[in-house]
Amino acid sequence: MIFKVYYQEPGNExxxxxxxxxxxxxxxxxxxxxxxxxxxxxxxxxxxxxQGAHLEYEQQNVDYKVLEI
Structure with a gap:
């Protein structure tokens, strides 16, 4: 499964x-x-x-890279 993570750096601010x-x-x-x-x-x-249409849309973005963990 693919997850989109919204985050901010650094974590202590x-x-x-x-x-x-x-x-x-x-x-x-x-x-x-x-x-x-x-x-x-x-x-x-x-x-x-x-997933589905949302995933397809995100995959069209040039910055789309998946981190496998």
Whole structure:
């Protein structure tokens, strides 16, 4: 499954919407995504499973890269 992770760097600052970044992660479940990313210095806002038309749309973006964990 592919998950879209909304996050901010660094993880110890107050979240500001304009600084939100995204990454795509391939994992079995949302729990595994959060476990693997907990060592990074990021503040995870949302982990969203994407599929179907939403996934196809995201794949058209030039910055679309999947992190396998």
């Amino acid at each position: 107050v979240p500001i919407r304009e600084r939100t970044k995204t990454m795509f992660v391939e994992a079995e479940a949302e729990r595994y995504v959060r476990e693997k990313l907990k060592d990074r210095n990021i503040n995870i806002e949302l982990v969203q499973r994407i």
